[in-house]
Amino acid sequence: MNARIRHPEPTEGAAARTVQRRDGKGAHNVRDEVACEVPVALHYNDQPFAVLMATPRDLADLAVGFSVSEALIPDAGELQIEAIDESIDGIAIRMRIPEPRHAALADRQRALPGYGGCGICGSASIEAVLRAPPRIASTPRIAETALHRALDALHECQPLNAATGATHAAGFADRSGTLLLVREDVGRHNALDKLVGAMATQGIDAGSGFAIVTSRASYELAMKAAHVGIPLLAAISAPTTLAIALAESADLCLVGFARDGHCAVYAHPERLIPSSAEQSR
Incomplete structure (x- = not known):
């Protein structure tokens, strides 16, 4: 009996696929690792806010970082991740923020879906995109x-x-x-x-x-x-x-x-x- 060939597990965030490699000597099939890209829906207080096309790893970091860097909350302490649900259609990250913060999201509502290649796709208004950040306080060289x-x-x-x-x-x-x-x-x-x-x-x-x-x-x-x-x-x-x-x-x-x-x-x-x-x- 021939021993079963064991393929190494793909890197986290990648999936194994068969690809046909071609060169001057002909074509041959090989296993390749391909980066995963899936829809990741961000829900705040049971309401959908945005869909990102993202790699399904470090999703809790993505949820916190998006919420903070997009000025939806002032700091990570105001965010609670309730669930990260996977389905055949994609991934939903369900979060809860203080109600006054959630009420303010109406002014920043994004049309769905958004795209991984564009950080502001779907933004409802120019004002929502061109918001002025505070001046950076630290002055290291x-x-x-x-x-x-x-x-x-x-x-x-x-x-x-x-x-x-x-x-x-x-x-x-x-x-x-x-x-x-x-x-x-x-x-x-x-x-x-x-x-x-x-x-x-x-x-x-x-x-x-x-x-x-x-x-x-x-x-x-x-x-x-x-x-x-x-x-x-x-x-x-x-x-x-x-x-x-x-x-x-x-x-x-x-x-x-x-x-x-x-x-x-x-x-x-x-x-x-x-x-x-x-x-x-």
């Missing part, structure tokens, strides 16, 4: 070498992307560049929300370090970072004009093209100590 240290470490902390090649990551590092937390998702906004939620749950002060993301620096990401008080956001790709404008008004240091030992600072460069200044000390 981050060394450029610390930024690149964290970016180098991030490459080794993305198991889902290593398996699938299809996800973004968001990480938070302390001022020395030591990476403290990383979260992954098919949506860049979801990855940052998961990071914010994990930080809130673990009691990590948003003003004590900086965030890095493996995507462009969109307005939504800058807004989320600024709202929770992260003083520096670095992206491996480009920012947008609206992200720069928001960063300037919120005292957020916004860094783009942060990779391979280089970066471009688009707002508040005084928060990032250049390598030349470090060497002259």
